[in-house]
Amino acid sequence: MKVIVPVKRVIDFNVKVRVKTDGSGVDLANVKMSMNPFDEIAVEEAIRLREKGKTTEIIAVSIGPQQASETIRTALAMGADRGILVRVEGEVEPLAVAKILKAVCDAEQPGLVILGKQAIDDDSNQTGQMLAALLGWPQATFAHKLEMGDGKADVEREIDGGLQTLEVKLPAIVTTDLRLNEPRYASLPNIMKAKKKPIDEKSPADYGVDIVPRLKVLKVTEPPKRVAGVKVKTAAELVDKLKEIGAI
């Protein structure tokens, strides 16, 4: 069984995001970029499935600019077998990403697609669910634990207030939450090996997908700024102040 893991190149989660003064977006120039943290968890989970003999091949797919091949290389260094880079410039919406991924799935016939639950740039939390709908496959989002069975998977999911277990028929879509696993660091020999692993380059046109954004971003602004308030001297004073303003 093949596993497909889509990976997105995003601003590193430790970087402080700066909004451009002209309101056109976020400043990406000379900013450290990394693999979306939830996608790293997805790659790790796929590798663990292979270590348990549950999958034969892991394909990392990225939809993005030429530099997204670095993100694919990271996945290959972690242990994915080959990559597919779908070259696009600019923003691609979750729906268009899902359409491209559907076409990749139609061609590759995976038994499982593991995606990050959301990308930490646009925070949409849509792609996995949309892909599942387009393919007509079941989904188990926000996965906390994944157990592969015969023609099915049991997935423990993080829901508001606790955990829920779903059984989904394969092929299926799984999206990762934080507690699913802790991704490994790639070792130096594996980073070297990853350089020799193949990456196929494609374009959205190869899959017949129109990627023109439908949602128009009119502007991007900074959120209202908070200003430092007052310092209190004792814990008792803090409690009194909070009571005074009705916060407790």
Add this chain to the structure above:
Amino acid sequence: MASLVIAEHDNKSLKDATAKTITAAAQVSAPVHVLVAGSDCGAVAEAAAKLSGVEKVLVADAPLYAKMVAEPMEALILSLVPAYDAILAPATTNGKNFLPRVAAKLDVPQVSEILKVLSAETFERPIYAGNAIATVQAPAGKKVITVRTTAFKAAETSGSAAVEKVSAAPDPSVSKFVGEELSKSERPELTSAKIIISGGRGMQSGENFHLLEKIADKLHAAVGASRAAVDAGFVPNDYQVGQTGKVVAPELYIAVGISGAIQHLAGMKDSRVIAAINKDEEAPIFQIADYGLVADLFKAIPEMDAELTKLGY
């Protein structure tokens, strides 16, 4: 036309998130209809009918919908969609789970976690964990929207809408609910708590979180943690507030022994009031705190506890 709000509930009670989503829906397209999909959920439908601004409550009462599993929910919502020009759900784990499937099937983009409705097609939504706000315009056609409920006031309970049964859609039979394990804590959930008290690396150990729990119990607060405290193994990951954890916006957020890394601030800076206790005067958390106390938390927290007791909490 009208908008359809998918109710958040547990088959017994209607969640506050629904009343907030109705407020957003009324601004997008009135009148508002509410879909209650569940099993033995009559009481929920009655509660939804009382919310102001609701014209009609549709009830799909079948075992199939007991846990709002995504695939049957998609089929049910799609069966009702032709009558509406906007479909909204709160951005709970349920809404986030099934609604993008509906958008994909309608071939429209979903607008996730809106904070504000500027017009019937223009919305504000957070990106980069709320470090930037995007104003987006949805194309003509049906709108599919999830709502960040902390950003909207709850609809009042002075309505009396009609309740109408709708039939279940065919079961896609591709997934099955196996079980659930809901946290038994008496404390509220992080994402819906009015008050949150969170600990950071400064707590030094998991045992020390009991200090915060004592305060939490007095204030009916939830207990959270920074990523540093989670990474140090003090508390499980579901405590984590931050960019890669839970994004919260309570009435009061008390940060204890938390320095205020960007990744943490991203998850809590929309709280109405922020109080911070940290022994490091230079800690970045003080730059956004309304009330700052520079003190050793192991001295300050027991003092806070004593003061709360004195005040009758």
